[in-house]
Amino acid sequence: MNNFLSKIKSRKILVFPYVFWILGFTVVPLILIVIYGLTDKNGVLTFENITSMGTYEHMKALILSLLLSLISTLICLLLAYPLALILKKRGAGAGRFIVFIFVLPMWMNFLLRTLAWQTLLEKNGIINGILSLFTLPGIAVINTNYAIILGMVYNFLPFMVLPIYNVLVKIDDNVVNAARDLGASRRQTFFHILLPLSIPGIVSGITMVFVPALTTFVISNILGGAKILLIGNVIEQEFTRGSGWHLGAGLSLVMMVFIFISMALIAKYDSQEGRTF
Amino acid sequence: MKIGILKRLEKIFGDFYLALILIFLYAPILVMVVLSFNSSKSRTRWGGFTWQWYTQLFSSSMIMDAFKNTVIIALLSSIIASIIGTAAAIALNDMKKLPKSMLMGATSIPMLNADIVTGISLMLAFISFGISLGFKTVLVSHITFNIPYVILSVLPKLKKTSRYTYEAALDLGAGPLKAFFAVVFPDIFPGILSGFLLAFTMSLDDFIITHFTKGAGINTLSTLIYSEVRKGIKPSMYALSSIIFLVVLILLLITNFAPNINKVHKNTKIKGMR
Numbered sequence: 001m002n003n004f005l006s007k008i009k010s011r012k013i014l015v016f017p018y019v020f021w022i023l024g025f026t027v028v029p030l031i032l033i034v035i036y037g038l039t040d041k042n043g044v045l046t047f048e049n050i051t052s053m054g055t056y057e058h059m060k061a062l063i064l065s066l067l068l069s070l071i072s073t074l075i076c077l078l079l080a081y082p083l084a085l086i087l088k089k090r091g092a093g094a095g096r097f098i099v100f101i102f103v104l105p106m107w108m109n110f111l112l113r114t115l116a117w118q119t120l121l122e123k124n125g126i127i128n129g130i131l132s133l134f135t136l137p138g139i140a141v142i143n144t145n146y147a148i149i150l151g152m153v154y155n156f157l158p159f160m161v162l163p164i165y166n167v168l169v170k171i172d173d174n175v176v177n178a179a180r181d182l183g184a185s186r187r188q189t190f191f192h193i194l195l196p197l198s199i200p201g202i203v204s205g206i207t208m209v210f211v212p213a214l215t216t217f218v219i220s221n222i223l224g225g226a227k228i229l230l231i232g233n234v235i236e237q238e239f240t241r242g243s244g245w246h247l248g249a250g251l252s253l254v255m256m257v258f259i260f261i262s263m264a265l266i267a268k269y270d271s272q273e274g275r276t277f
Numbered sequence: 278m279k280i281g282i283l284k285r286l287e288k289i290f291g292d293f294y295l296a297l298i299l300i301f302l303y304a305p306i307l308v309m310v311v312l313s314f315n316s317s318k319s320r321t322r323w324g325g326f327t328w329q330w331y332t333q334l335f336s337s338s339m340i341m342d343a344f345k346n347t348v349i350i351a352l353l354s355s356i357i358a359s360i361i362g363t364a365a366a367i368a369l370n371d372m373k374k375l376p377k378s379m380l381m382g383a384t385s386i387p388m389l390n391a392d393i394v395t396g397i398s399l400m401l402a403f404i405s406f407g408i409s410l411g412f413k414t415v416l417v418s419h420i421t422f423n424i425p426y427v428i429l430s431v432l433p434k435l436k437k438t439s440r441y442t443y444e445a446a447l448d449l450g451a452g453p454l455k456a457f458f459a460v461v462f463p464d465i466f467p468g469i470l471s472g473f474l475l476a477f478t479m480s481l482d483d484f485i486i487t488h489f490t491k492g493a494g495i496n497t498l499s500t501l502i503y504s505e506v507r508k509g510i511k512p513s514m515y516a517l518s519s520i521i522f523l524v525v526l527i528l529l530l531i532t533n534f535a536p537n538i539n540k541v542h543k544n545t546k547i548k549g550m551r
């Protein structure tokens with residue numbers, strides 16, 4: 001009895017509701033995806049759901065998703081790094097305000113923001129309207145892969161800016177100044193000091209952009225029209241329109257391979273940093 | 278002299294770059310606000326100024342119901358997540374390394390995993406166990422993805438508190454509950470608050486997980502907007518989002534620039550957009 005009471009006093013029991021929750025609503029559901037993905041409607045073990053990723057239609061969607069999300073991630077990185085550097089140079093006070101301004105659009109419903117891009121890009125849309133005012137030729141971007149890339153960059157750019165900015169502001173200015181005093185050129189300072197020190201931020205930015213871009217079905221649906229199918233669209237349709245749950249689960253298992261790769265990358269750089277969250 | 282010019286050029290280039298990105302980020306929001314006052318129903322023609330979409334907004338029971346659902350789910354899920362998450366964080370802070378790192382690993386799953394996977398996994402779980410999709414399942418799903426944000430906001434605060442003050446309170450005769458609320462709670466409250474706010478906004482903004490776990494009878498604002506994408510969005514939706522934007526702007530200005538509120542949630546607000 002005494003033993004029991006002292007156990008109660010130990011604060012560890014407070015974790016029980018959470019453990020229950022995690023098992024019930026995170027671990028078990030993930031196991032269910034594996035079970036559904038590896039069985040057919042009659043519950044018989046099969047690899048058909050997985051291998052169907054190899055069919056032309058599904059492979060095309062997967063490769064297109066990989067391609068578009070990699071391009072978007074690269075563009076985000078190229079846009080975000082100089083931005084984060086500029087923000088760092090503006091100093092703490094101004095930097096904080098500007099960061100606020102860059103995060104603010106994220107609080108607006110992302111479906112509505114993406115829809116607004118549709119309005120901007122449409123054939124008779126606002127951008128073409130402005131272009132025709134100056135008698136410039138219009139652009140035909142909507143319902144193409146370019147529109148999807150634009151939507152991905154627009155929606156996920158802040159995910160790249162924030163982690164990079166967060167590592168850059170932690171770099172002591174004296175380190176940079178020391179390199180300059182010791183005769184390093186601006187370029188050398190960048191490639192030998194700033195870039196290596198900011199790699200953890202870059203890695204987490206890349207995964208923060210790559211995973212949602214790879215798996216999106218909303219952006220491709222709104223900006224790509226109904227014709228361009230990404231792997232997210234294929235899986236979403238299996239679950240909401242048909243009743244191809246087994247096939248959908250199998251395809252998600254294949255997609256999850258890429259998510260695991262980026263999770264592993266994050267974990268590697270996290271442990272290198274010596275922090276456990 | 279030459280360096281001065283170079284520095285000024287760099288500043289001008291920096292300003293120019295910032296301005297370009299700002300235009301990129303705010304163009305769609307500006308479009309939305311302008312369209313909410315456009316009396317023409319066309320999304321590309323300006324037909325004069327009107328308030329009619331704002332009045333229509335408040336008389337549309339569909340939008341109002343979705344709005345109510347969104348707020349209720351966000352409030353309930355973030356409150357419940359704050360309680361479970363804070364309790365878990367307190368226990369985690371006391372744990373040995375191995376079980377702790379295992380649990381922290383599990384905690385990061387919903388944050389790092391793709392939302393579509395989280396969504397379909399929860400949907401499969403609910404259906405497999407015979408739970409019909411609806412308000413309850415959306416609430417449970419939101420609590421699930423909200424708890425990690427609370428834990429990650431509270432843990433750093435707990436690490437800074439000394440357990441001796443808590444033990445001193447116990448030695449001086451306070452019960453565990455009283456000792457907790459008198460000694461520990463005030464120290465970790467900023468962490469709980471920022472975790473709660475983060476969870477609240479994540480829940481407000483979620484579309485993908487709600488999409489898979491909501492079933493047929495219920496809509497949140499996000500799912501209502503998505504269902505209108507094909508039919509064409511009603512201008513009253515633009516009115517609603519303009520109002521939300523204004524409210525969020527004011528709230529953020531207060532929390533960001535009022536003294537005394539810590540900025541944990543700014544650093545953790547990394548995964549969003551869900």
